[in-house]
Amino acid sequence: MENGIFIGGGGADYAEPQHLLLNYANRHGLIAGATGTGKTVTLQILAESFSARGVPVILADVKGDLAGLGQSGSEGFKLHDAFMDRAGRIGFSDYAYRSFPVTFWDLFGQKGHPVRTTVAEMGPLLLARLLELTEAQEGILNIAFRVADEQGMALLDLKDLQALLVWVGENRKDLSLRYGNVSTASIGAIQRRLLVLEGQGGDKLFGEPALELHDLFLTDDAGLGRINILAADTLMQSPRLYATFLLWLLSELFEELPEVGDPDKPKLVFFFDEAHLLFEDAPKALVDKVEQVARLIRSKGVGVYFITQNPADVPDDILGQLGNRVQHALRAFTAKDRRDLRHAAENYRDNPRFVIEDAIREVGVGEAVTSMLERKGIPGMAERTLIRPPSSQLGPIDEGTRAALIAGSPVAGKYDRTVDRESAFEILQARAAQAAAEAEEAERAEEEAEMAEREYRSARRYSGARVSRSSSRSISSRSRSSRSDSVGTAFAKSFARQLGTQSGRAVVRGILGGLFRGR
Structure with missing residues (x-):
């Protein structure tokens, strides 16, 4: 016919x-x-x-x-x-x-x-199905995808999603006001499911270069x-x-x-x-x-x-x-x-x-x-x-025949090497590094102000020298200004100082996801 x-x-x-x-x-x-x-x-x-x-x-x-x-x-x-x-x-x-x-x-x-494929292309609905998430956990996954879109963070592979979920957990209070309750227990459950998926080889599914659909529509010369x-x-x-x-x-x-x-x-x-x-x-x-x-x-x-x-x-x-x-x-x-x-x-x-x-x-x-x-x-x-x-x-073919057919494929070499471009993981890592640098600078400025204050008091105690009222006023002003800054940004400075110290480096790992310590 x-x-x-x-x-x-x-x-x-x-x-x-x-x-x-x-x-x-x-x-x-x-x-x-x-x-x-x-x-x-x-x-x-x-x-x-x-x-x-x-x-x-x-x-x-x-x-x-x-x-x-x-x-x-x-x-x-x-x-x-x-x-x-x-x-x-x-x-x-x-x-x-x-x-x-x-x-x-x-x-x-x-x-x-x-x-x-990429995590973003898979989408929260299919990922929730893949991870066997509850309705509440799927809701948090949707929040994570929404945040990634709003902040321009590409979700390409599993480490991107894992890092973003940790960031969502760190900022859950602010996000809960906007999107609804974000519980650390649900985030932890999602992270554990991601670890299981990674252990099953699912991490190989996510990344770039992603499959281009037109490569599935090819015909041969005949x-x-x-x-x-x-x-x-x-x-x-x-x-x-x-x-x-x-x-x-x-x-x-x-x-x-x-x-x-x-x-x-x-x-x-x-x-x-x-x-x-x-x-x-x-x-x-x-x-x-x-x-x-x-x-x-x-x-x-x-x-x-x-x-x-x-x-x-x-x-x-x-x-x-x-x-x-x-x-x-x-x-x-x-x-x-x-x-x-x-x-x-x-x-x-x-x-x-x-x-x-x-x-x-x-x-x-x-x-x-x-x-x-x-x-x-x-x-x-x-x-x-x-x-x-x-x-x-x-029935099946031998490995030599399969290798020859793969080598002669029109897409041979196109998908062999993975590409890890800047995405959510790298963006969050860069933000953490910038926060650490700003924390070190703030800590240095505060230490300089405190040192100047100590020098002024020492000069009065041991030399009896009269320090000009204007110099005293200047030093005191610098000290008060430093203290005022510290009080005005207490949370930010405290958090930033932690990032600049040895214990701060542990916090950086927390921001990027403690799951990566063993990598």
Whole structure:
């Protein structure tokens, strides 16, 4: 089909060939099924098909299997005969082995190009979700972001946020009058969560150079869309970090891309694997935001496909917007499993040739109940479909091949080195240094005044010399002026003097955050 991508068919036994129409591919989709039923292969063949039509793709490689997209399948593969047999059964006459252009990304910078964002770009809502903050703690985080904006302090990495939170704590009385209560207990809780995040490797997510979105929309010289593969096998050890990062990326696409209406094909397709992690214990505000993004991002030419074990993992309001569906087998061992199975079957258009609930329970590995949007966006009738075999390598690639693909990437070298420009941490550090210098100057001036006073008294006591009334008046005036200054700025001078002494240096560390003493 000219304007569609081939998903599979049913051979001579049943089912019409299934095609995903490109002009409806941005109406989103769902790939669901129990573990081991073929979800990953379905994701792989969809990524191949979109790439072949010039559509860039973003996906997460949770198990390391999808790296094979960058290398061609081969006749020596043990499933070669099975692949060829299936291609023949479903009428896939154009089937051939080939590789696809890939760009590897890795938050930790080990299996791909480093991918970063800044604390400011992440924003308080997603950071609060990432740190699992309470409503009160999220409020303080919002205050910190507001202060940073008002004072022109860039929030780039975790040390910026940590330093700013300490400053907020030091100035909590003034800030509480303006923004509401700022408690040290809540600030301490946020700082502890930041330490945990740092220990999980989350500090590598924040910094510069930040990811430029246009690097996700590249095509190769032949016009094939590049498949952006995020290495997530290590990242999945911190599931909240994984889900929040992908949600941030999706929200950035939503915010930055212009409206394009209904294009002939998507500008980008985004696959969200392990989608249940996005919605587990998610506050309503976050679910509402995801729903808004899913509803509106299609008009910006982006298709979003959720991959999860059970359709029940996705809230109904979002599930209702997923027009293209591939449902692999679901098991029904418990009462809850049977309820979920009925719920999954109810989301399909009935087919008089079979009972959908039975079909979802009975389909084998590599087989699915599918429903694709038809002309005018009407949901297609449910069909039992044998999924087409992949053209690229099934399974992981060796480290040498991965290194070669990374070195040949169009963004090679662009994100490798971090840049630490002036931001909140450096600004607060400079302010503390300036305060220390001013404190030393004030202390020096006061000591000089006190010394002059002592010299005057000593001269009267031991020499009996008559000091001119004008000199006495001048010295006394200087002393009184110094004392008057000290009284008038008692808090500032006292605090500043501390900054200039050995104990003052400890206060400087307090301003910048005691968390950094061990650095």
